[in-house]
Amino acid sequence: MVKIEAIIRPQKLEAVQAALEELDFHGMTVTEVRGMGRQRGATYTYRGSQYTLSLGSKLKVEVVVLDGAQEEVIDAIVKSAQTGEVGDGKIFVTQLADVVRIRTGERGEASLS
Amino acid sequence: MVKIEAIIRPQKLEAVQAALEELDFHGMTVTEVRGMGRQRGATYTYRGSQYTLSLGSKLKVEVVVLDGAQEEVIDAIVKSAQTGEVGDGKIFVTQLADVVRIRTGERGEASLS
Amino acid sequence: MVKIEAIIRPQKLEAVQAALEELDFHGMTVTEVRGMGRQRGATYTYRGSQYTLSLGSKLKVEVVVLDGAQEEVIDAIVKSAQTGEVGDGKIFVTQLADVVRIRTGERGEASLS
Amino acid sequence: MIAGILAAPLALAQDAATAAAPVAAPAPGAFSKEIDSGATAWMIVASVLVLLMTPGLALFYGGMVRRKNVLSTFLHSFIMMGIVSIVWMLVGYTIAFGHTDNGWIGDFKNALGHVPFNTPGEEASRIPAALYMLYQMMFAIITPALISGALAERMKFSAYVIFTTVWLVVVYCPVACWVWNSNGWANKMGALDFAGGTVVHLASGMAALAAAIMLGKRKSLVQKEPILPHSLPLTLLGGGLLWVGWIGFNAGSATDVNPVAISGFAATQLAAAAGMLGWMLTEKLRFGKPTALGAASGLVAGLVAITPASGYVDMLPGTFIGLAAGVICSFAVSLKSKFGFDDALDVVGVHGVGGFLGAILTGVFASVLINHDAVEPAMKAGRGALIMHQFLAAVVIGAFSFAASLLILAITKLITKGLRATEEE
Amino acid sequence: MIAGILAAPLALAQDAATAAAPVAAPAPGAFSKEIDSGATAWMIVASVLVLLMTPGLALFYGGMVRRKNVLSTFLHSFIMMGIVSIVWMLVGYTIAFGHTDNGWIGDFKNALGHVPFNTPGEEASRIPAALYMLYQMMFAIITPALISGALAERMKFSAYVIFTTVWLVVVYCPVACWVWNSNGWANKMGALDFAGGTVVHLASGMAALAAAIMLGKRKSLVQKEPILPHSLPLTLLGGGLLWVGWIGFNAGSATDVNPVAISGFAATQLAAAAGMLGWMLTEKLRFGKPTALGAASGLVAGLVAITPASGYVDMLPGTFIGLAAGVICSFAVSLKSKFGFDDALDVVGVHGVGGFLGAILTGVFASVLINHDAVEPAMKAGRGALIMHQFLAAVVIGAFSFAASLLILAITKLITKGLRATEEE
């Protein structure tokens, strides 16, 4: 099983959710994060001074899937989260050693179905 | 060393903390996340319309332990976080390449003790 | 590629950012977390009763770099985030299976440059 | 320094004026003898209470939008405190309350702040005219701010500013003249509107409808995502401040300390309470449990509907009007999805419907026992005729506000190249 | 439309009434001549200030609970604005302030809103009776809302509504009659309670104690987790609004613009300030540093204790009463863990203890120099007797409220099948 961890723009969440549901993946975990990369954060004007934040708002979407589904999920996320402009985000893929479903104690692949 | 990453119900945090402390594990890192799976988020009624959120509130609890402790920790979390109803959450296990304690610069197992 | 995941004190963020920028690493993702370890959270007095929180405020900084850069990045973080007192935090290192840049669909090392 | 220099000619001019032209002359610093100190004290405070309603409205609306739009929603209300105060002093007041013979629009004798500080005007005989001008200024501030609920979360700021400013001068001021000016046509016809059910609520509700239609839906709604209020405690707090301020709005509309003011206070308090209970009971019956947003919405609905009636009705009818508004408006807001316009914060369902309902029920319940001077002449041709007049005034004013708003919005759209804000803003 | 149809009979009835039965007849729209416009202006505003206390209380309590319970805590306060306004107008006022010969409960002549708008009643001679009814309505709203602090974060909404409504009619209204009605037994005995130290604070504090006992502890407390306030700035802001409103509460209890009102204002302001400082100093000495919650709690404690005394005491004693309340209540709230009941937001420690303390100190400091008309007769048998009367009234009323509350809660529990909310709610 792999964990696919995508950093996306906040306004793209619904699109990504929709794309995954279409492929019949319903599980995901979402975290509010702030990110920095080529893109910088927002610029504010307060009482005549300008400030640029180094970090901008992003969401981290984590989806755990069986090894075989990795490519199709990455594809779906890339397509649905893309705007083509700097700051679209990254996807990190990690191999998992195990997965457990707390409700039942099931382990491994069974716990994801 | 392995990282044990549990997605749990917010109201189960104290129980999980207690279970781990009993086993003498005191280190953990907790993040507020929102999750989707079989279970859907809360339903609200506003001015005569009903809305269902796709995402519900969860907590991600990360505990890093030596390889040998993995099973006992997973067991403790499953037992303390279980309600038996859909939405109890998942545990993801990852192998770590290294661990560092910032305060001392210690590496590997030493950094966890 | 490796993911370097550092749990640091909130007030150390700017120092860590500066240290990494000096080494020319500009990408990072930051999450607000709460942590427990040897150090306990803050103590509050409310209407004559004292409460100690088990969890204290921390930030999780994630930086993904090429394998070769791992040591230099860890060093930079340890130096910039250290105060020498309990609660400075930990760094966890994980091997990644793949990285994707959403904007372009690039994979692997190219996606990080 | 610079200001001093710039100001010098103005001051000189003023020194000259001191010598020569005491136009709005408040003379030796004493009130003329019709003026009562208790009534004046009360009306200063009533003005302050109505002013407080605008921050209250900012909270009420601000709590209902998504977090990212709170600040812009707040600003929609607050900017009216800036713009309208000035515009009202310069021209608004005189259009509405300047002397009129035609019944449609006041003359310009009271423009540019020419309103005496020490003698009463035509509309309120026991307080100085300038205080009445200030009191009515607060009404003029909140009315366009009410409209902002319909266009929340998507209108361009510049377009909002232009639209509301023009609307104030072209719609609100004339309508206030028709209904409240001692020679206004609706007033003379015998239509009753104690504190602005038609002038304030129906007019702003219909402008809101026009704006919702012209602006189209919010993007997320098109995508069928739910748009959830970010902080209902803010909305409740705002509802509380509105309630408190509304006592100044309604009881103050007596422009005096007299039994009418007290009855207006009683009716307002009871209608707000009954509106809250009415809306919550309806929720309980329709959806199984009452909500906090229902409480806040219901109290506002009750207050809207009692606005034209307070000062004319006794306690029990006042309670009934509030209850009716709570129930009916809670159904009305469910209709917008049927009609397909996106009145974000339900200005039409609450202020439009509530204002109309209140206007009619004012006709039904107005009592000579409560306000002999006003109700007796209005009832000369019987209660049926009064209700017809109420209906007529409401329909004409509602239609006028709707049509004029569409037109103003169309022109604004040309000026600001579109009405909608971009994602960024 | 529907409302119109439903309303028709009511209107007809009213038209008939117009012709035949001017029961509470406010007649030709003028005040009877005892009424003073300055006093009336002030009392309208005082009523508005007391009304504002309820949203203030929502903030005060709302800031102290956990985030998930803010909205329900807010609603506990706001719903009282809805329910109590109506119940008070229908029956509450007449139970408390209707004419009484027995000294225990008013007659029903002023039920259903039958209170004149243009003539004074028995309790306040320079303002219209209906305004006094409205002023006292605001007291009746906040009193049960105060109790909600004890049952925060765990009582079922339906149970809360039933309990407070019944409590209002069965406990608050009679107690108000005993103490404030010109023929109330405690009043005639010579017990002094200017603005409600016993009626409002001690009575609600003892009801809170009953509720805390009946409800048991919050779950998290049982599990020994700390329950932390989610937003102390809200609590401070609420404390600020309470302070502001309390000036209407205490100075307004003079029901006139006179030296007693001014002395009430002075004592209130100083006691609030001294209470804040007293609580913070105690914290500094006990725990090493003062806290913001201490500031907010202390000012409320000071205000509670000065409530019965304001209008009877001069500035220095007023300051002393506030200081004493700040110190003593800050110790009192630490006791609850010893006694093992979970009075979530310390209603017992602040309002119960502070109200009792204030009642006694009123006896100690009441001065004929400040309020000759009231204090002179009460002191006829000497200061010792006055203090005894204060003590007696406080004990009887406290015990009554406690016992009656237990009973009402027990009955409510049967009706709503349990008092506690489920996790979900």
Place this chain on the structure above:
Amino acid sequence: MIAGILAAPLALAQDAATAAAPVAAPAPGAFSKEIDSGATAWMIVASVLVLLMTPGLALFYGGMVRRKNVLSTFLHSFIMMGIVSIVWMLVGYTIAFGHTDNGWIGDFKNALGHVPFNTPGEEASRIPAALYMLYQMMFAIITPALISGALAERMKFSAYVIFTTVWLVVVYCPVACWVWNSNGWANKMGALDFAGGTVVHLASGMAALAAAIMLGKRKSLVQKEPILPHSLPLTLLGGGLLWVGWIGFNAGSATDVNPVAISGFAATQLAAAAGMLGWMLTEKLRFGKPTALGAASGLVAGLVAITPASGYVDMLPGTFIGLAAGVICSFAVSLKSKFGFDDALDVVGVHGVGGFLGAILTGVFASVLINHDAVEPAMKAGRGALIMHQFLAAVVIGAFSFAASLLILAITKLITKGLRATEEE
């Protein structure tokens, strides 16, 4: 119990006093006949409105700091409600408004709350002296609280408490004596300051400058991180409450219900509005778009500048003063980075600059048509002389406040071992 015992001697002393020494004797409970009930009603409310400004200021400032500092910033304002109320009653009032022959400091006849409840004092002839004392108490509360904006996010709490308390007694009270006491030297010289442009705003602005210099920069600023406001809606809401309260501040400074009060109200309302628009227009021109913080800052700037002028100027000049303040203060706040002091929330740029500007423009626009009694004598030597007197009073008072503040801070630093809070606090 304990309190009762402690209190016994006090009560005995009071009983003795009852018999022997009616010093501030409010006698038989009736006002002396100069006192007007309408004026008194208004001034109670005006006092309440000014009191409300302090929570408003807490919101205004609290919204602008970082989240971790909200509570300490709130407490900076609230603690003044505690400390100043008591200090003012004990000694502050008598220093400022006690009878004086030397023109620099009042005698101590009105110390320890010795101010009559039923007769007027020297400064306000139609309301009781104790009410004037309470009204001025509210001014004394907010003035030191204003300073807190400059030292936000870094001053030690104990140092803040000592500094503000000493500053109140040593700077504020004497300055109030000079300008407002009927025998104050600046007053006799003919300098005009209706509601405190110099006494309140310039004095606190210069104290803020001293504090910003003594404290040094906030750590993050040294590290060049931006320090962002955590909640501008709070700041806007605070701005709204300040506006509302400021009407009590300015119109109330007439201490009566008269044409001057009404003109003060008008000028205040218009200047706030114009200040908001002036600041936002400047932003639009300088940076391309107006901001919500600009709206809030501008309305406060307008209010600051109109404070000395309201009650002396007509509507159009009042509007101009507000506009000028909005524009000029918006430039002034940009200067602080040039000068290198860290006036965190721009007390110097808004209150210092705005107060100075207002003092001068008061000289430019004061009109005998608006306030004959005050302006006529002040203009005896012509408008040029009046402007010179305004300038002189402003410079002397500004310099005095600055120098005295430096000194007080230096001494405080010794006592509290440093002025700055540690990271932890």
